[in-house]
Every structure is written in C-alpha cells, then in structure tokens.
Amino acid sequence: MTWLSDWLRELILVVLMAAFVEMLLPGKSMERYARLVLSLLVLLTLLNPVISLLKGDASSQLALAMEQAQRESGWGSGGDTGDSLQEILRQGQLLAAGSREQSLQLAAGEVAGQMQEQIAAATGVRGVNVTVALEMGRDTGGGELPVISRVAVTLPEGSSPQHAGGAEGGGAADQEAPGGRIHITPVEPVQVRIGAADAAQTAEAAASGEESAGTAETSSTAIGQQAESIVDLLVQNWNVERSRIEVKGAGGAEKS
Amino acid sequence: MEIIQVVGIGLLSTVLILVLKEQKPVFAFLLTTATGILIFLFLLGKIGTIMGTLERVAESSGMDMIYIKTVFKIIGIAYIAEFGAQIVRDAGADSIASKIELAGKVLIMVLAVPIISIIIETVMKLLPA
Numbered sequence: 114m115t116w117l118s119d120w121l122r123e124l125i126l127v128v129l130m131a132a133f134v135e136m137l138l139p140g141k142s143m144e145r146y147a148r149l150v151l152s153l154l155v156l157l158t159l160l161n162p163v164i165s166l167l168k169g170d171a172s173s174q175l176a177l178a179m180e181q182a183q184r185e186s187g188w189g190s191g192g193d194t195g196d197s198l199q200e201i202l203r204q205g206q207l208l209a210a211g212s213r214e215q216s217l218q219l220a221a222g223e224v225a226g227q228m229q230e231q232i233a234a235a236t237g238v239r240g241v242n243v244t245v246a247l248e249m250g251r252d253t254g255g256g257e258l259p260v261i262s263r264v265a266v267t268l269p270e271g272s273s274p275q276h277a278g279g280a281e282g283g284g285a286a287d288q289e290a291p292g293g294r295i296h297i298t299p300v301e302p303v304q305v306r307i308g309a310a311d312a313a314q315t316a317e318a319a320a321s322g323e324e325s326a327g328t329a330e331t332s333s334t335a336i337g338q339q340a341e342s343i344v345d346l347l348v349q350n351w352n353v354e355r356s357r358i359e360v361k362g363a364g365g366a367e368k369s
Numbered sequence: 370m371e372i373i374q375v376v377g378i379g380l381l382s383t384v385l386i387l388v389l390k391e392q393k394p395v396f397a398f399l400l401t402t403a404t405g406i407l408i409f410l411f412l413l414g415k416i417g418t419i420m421g422t423l424e425r426v427a428e429s430s431g432m433d434m435i436y437i438k439t440v441f442k443i444i445g446i447a448y449i450a451e452f453g454a455q456i457v458r459d460a461g462a463d464s465i466a467s468k469i470e471l472a473g474k475v476l477i478m479v480l481a482v483p484i485i486s487i488i489i490e491t492v493m494k495l496l497p498a
Binding site for chain 1: 435438439448454470477478482483487488495
C-alpha cells in the first residue's frame with residue numbers, strides 16, 4: 114500500500130505546483146501553452162503506476178528523453194555539452210598523465226633504493242647517491258612499460274681511496290691494515306684516512322713526494338675501476354643500456 | 370513595502386519618459402528599457418525565493434526532480450520571452466515582439482514533447498493490438 118500513498122502524494126504535489134506555477138506566469142499569451150505542459154505533467158503523474166508496470170520508471174524515462182531532446186536541439190546547450198564533454202575528457206587525460214608521472218617517480222625512487230643497496234652489497238661502498246629517471250616506453254607489443262631512461266650514480270667522498278686499496282690488493286702497507294677493520298663501518302674511517310693521507314702529504318712532503326703522487330694516481334684509477342664495476346653490476350642486474358648509466362666521483366666525473 | 374518602491378520607480382520613470390518623448394524619443398525608449406530591467410531584477414530575488422521553496426518542498430516530499438525541472442523551465446521561458454517581447458513592443462516593433470512570443474511558445478511546447486511521447490507510448494501499449 115505504500116506505492117498508493119506515494120502516488121497520491123506525488124499527484125497532489127504536482128497538481129498544487131501546477132496551480133501555483135500557473136499563477137506565477139507573466140502574461141496571458143503564454144498561459145495556454147504552459148497550462149498544456151502542466152496538465153501533461155499531471156497526466157503523467159496519474160499514469161505513473163501504469164507506466165511503471167509497462168515500461169519501467171516513468172521519471173527516469175522522462176529525464177532520459179529530456180536529455181536527448183536537449184542534445185538534439187542544435188544550438189545553445191547542445192554545443193555546450195559537446196564542448197564540456199571534450200573538456201572533461203581532456204582533463205581526465207591530464208589527470209591520468211599526472212598520476213602516471215607520480216607513479217613513475219615513486220617507482221624510480223624504489224629502483225634507486227634497490228640499486229643503492231645492490232651497489233653497497235657488491236662493492237662495499239656505502240652512501241652512494243643513485244638517481245633514476247623512468248619513462249614510459251612501448252617495448253612489448255602494444256602495452257606500455259616503464260623503462261629506465263637514465264641512471265646517475267654519485268660516489269661518496271673519500272670512498273675511492275679505500276677502494277683503491279681494496280681493489281689493487283696491495284697498495285701501501287699501512288693502507289692494508291685499516292682496510293680490514295674498515296669493513297664494518299666503512300665511511301667514517303675512510304674520511305679519516307683522507308685527512309691522514311693529506312696530513313701525511315703535507316708533513317712528509319719533502320720526504321715522500323713520489324709516494325703521494327703515486328697514491329693520487331691510484332685513487333683516480335680506482336675511481337674508474339669502481340665506476341666500471343658499478344656499471345657492470347647495473348647492466349647485469351637491471352638490463353640497462355651502458356650509455357644510460359653515469360657514474361660520478363665526488364670530485365671529478367667519470368662517465369660510461 | 371516593496372510594492373511602493375516598485376510603483377514609485379514606475380511612476381517616476383513614466384513622467385520622465387513622457388517629458389523625454391517630446392525631445393528625444395530614443396532616450397525615452399532607453400529609459401523604458403532600463404526601468405523594466407530594474408523592476409525585473411528587483412523581482413528576480415523574490416521569484417528565486419518562491420522557486421527555492423518549491424524545490425525544497427518537492428525534495429523533502431520525495432517528488433521526482435524532473436517534474437520540478439520541467440516546471441521551472443516553463444516559468445523561465447515564459448518570463449524571459451514575455452519580458453523581451455514587451456521591451457520590443459515598447460520600442461514600437463510589434464512584429465518582432467510577436468516573433469519572440471512565438472519562440473517562447475514553441476520552446477515551451479518542445480518541453481512537452483518527451484512527456485507526450487511517453488504518455489502516447491503507454492497508451493498504445495495499453496490498447497490491444
């Protein structure tokens with residue numbers, strides 16, 4: 114019985130509203146036409162149960178028909194809706210591109226973190242700064258895949274001399290002994306080592322000039338070797354092209 | 370006592386128009402239009418109140434919004450067409466005024482087309498084939 118009360122209430126409201134609106138109309142000339150539409154509305158409300166029995170919801174059908182009629186009537190609202198649809202689509206594409214950019218940045222951060230860990234695990238150098246740039250590429254068929262477009266590795270300051278010793282295996286005799294200890298906390302002792310090396314260089318400049326020149330050479334070659342090993346590691350693990358990887362020392366730049 | 374304001378504006382502008390009509394008929398027409406727009410704008414807020422009340426009542430009683438929308442469209446078309454036609458008629462172009470009224474009538478009838486189609490379809494389904 115609820116449908117009956119709903120229907121009655123709707124009917125009463127529509128009739129009341131029609132009477133009210135008829136009084137609100139401005140002039141005599143429009144009155145007949147407006148009355149026709151209003152009486153049609155009342156008729157539709159009267160027929161509402163029958164319509165819902167035969168065809169489904171009357172009001173939703175009316176809304177659909179109204180929308181269609183508005184779209185079909187060429188000028189004004191019709192053109193507007195087309196424009197706004199295009200506008201909405203354009204904004205949607207912009208939003209999608211923005212979110213894709215964001216997800217690419219997130220993924221790049223993750224990849225950079227993993228690379229950093231792998232470099233630390235493989236070469237023992239901690240504090241390496243890795244920057245990864247991702248872009249969307251069409252590698253496999255139609256689907257889009259994120260591809261690593263550039264990797265920049267910046268070696269921490271002072272790591273190279275330590276590795277110079279480690280990589281060469283020999284080097285100076287007093288470099289070998291701390292090298293074994295350093296494995297646990299690598300970074301700080303390395304810096305101390307540079308200071309010590311510099312101090313030694315300044316103090317015993319006259320005494321061992323040739324020796325200091327030798328260490329400088331070994332450090333530069335060590336950076337190169339280290340860079341090579343890092344590039345090899347990244348190429349092997351991440352399947353990145355060699356030309357896209359860039360390894361920089363703290364001071365000079367070494368590029369592969 | 371807003372009606373006094375409206376009548377006052379109307380009387381004042383009528384006197385001014387009567388004076389102006391002898392000297393500059395064009396300015397008299399402009400004054401007529403301006404007065405009409407002024408009164409219309411003054412009433413717009415009141416009409417908005419009525420519309421808002423109707424909408425609120427319909428919403429709270431669970432009536433379908435499509436009916437309300439149709440009714441509002443009828444009122445809007447009627448008001449705008451009537452107003453424009455009267456201004457044009459005041460300027461002396463009766464034929465254009467009647468065209469504007471015709472446009473208003475046609476647009477109101479266009480609103481009836483979906484309703485009529487639904488009713489006719491239902492009736493046709495009710496009838497035995």
